[in-house]
Amino acid sequence: MPIQSAAVVGGGSFGTVIANILADNGIQTRQWMRDDSIADAINQQHINPRYLPDTPLNPALQATTDLQAAVTNADVVFVSVPSASVREVAEKFLPWLQAEQCLVSTTKGIEPENFMLMSQVLSDVCPDNPVGVLSGPNLAKEIARRELAASVIASENSDLRREVQEALSCDYFRVYASNDPHGVELGGALKNIYAIASGFVAALGLGENTRSMIITRSLAEMSRFAVQMGANPLTFLGLAGVGDLFVTCSSSLSRNYRVGFAIGEGKTLDEAIESLGEVAEGVKTLRYVREKAIESDIYMPLVMGTYEVLFNGANPKQVAQGLMRGEMASDVEFALSRNEI
Ligand SMILES: NC(=O)C1=CN([C@@H]2O[C@H](COP(=O)(O)OP(=O)(O)OC[C@H]3O[C@@H](n4cnc5c(N)ncnc54)[C@H](OP(=O)(O)O)[C@@H]3O)[C@@H](O)[C@H]2O)C=CC1
């Protein structure tokens, strides 16, 4: 059955663009947020003044601060709050959820306790509901300007995949399908770390060869990690892998890239986060992935170097220079394994 009604949980920039596409596609859409003044502005002026002040929103989009009213009877619930709040918010809406309602996470982060991705958190809290993941090269501010973009809906449930593809596809947004939710979700979470590293490189004024090397070796490192975590390496050839990595490592619209750039310019981590005023998931993800890589003995020199710069005050230029003298390596480990070189 095509999706006729949707809830979007989260009032930030990405939640708002997803809610607006759904409303544009004629789907009855309710967007939940905790801030009354933003909900009033969406309902009356059809604008999200804090997160997307320049984007006129579809007048049919209804904003609410009543979570029960938002999720009750929605065919699909998109969850678009920062990773640190996903469990808390899902626990709040669970009492009003029916088993046939689909849940889709758009959140690119990790819960540290059991190293859970957000779709796993949703399944943990709401075990009776089908779950999917939406991830890809999706800078919210570009989508808000209706610049052409694409994303991936990943789920083991083929009905969910097809219904979400239909609900979100429009003239400027195209949605591809994947049956590797774990790989798609890891791609979205991990690339934030490398966007921070790319921000350092840009601030240091290093050249295009350097930028290309960092992005490509980031892909090698993130796919090495993801495969150890059970993902399909081929997923990293797609939009949620190389696509999202490329855009987030290249654009000053990326919050993670901006944090890295600010640190490369000499700001402290606290100053960089404060000047951003929005969530940069990669800062926390870097901590959790580094711990996991040490625990599981996974070779991740870029993660280790980026951690030293962010949390131990190491000089980014010296760290970058040090990485050039790492152990001899294979270009594509899935073709030539590390122990065969
Ligand atoms: N922006 C982008 O380009 C993209 C973002 N994403 C991912 O989407 C997720 C959300 O990002 P985005 O929309 O950009 O984030 P924003 O920083 O723009 O907004 C975060 C939203 O979550 C709300 N929020 C924060 N904590 C809570 C809480 N405890 N309970 C309820 N609401 C809360 C904020 O409310 P308040 O205003 O009241 O603080 C705000 O509405 C992130 O994981 C991000 O990685 C994915 C693709 C693209």
Ligand SMILES: O=C(CO)COP(=O)(O)O
């Ligand atoms: O995930 C994103 C683009 O796909 C947004 O990246 P930032 O969270 O770094 O802004």
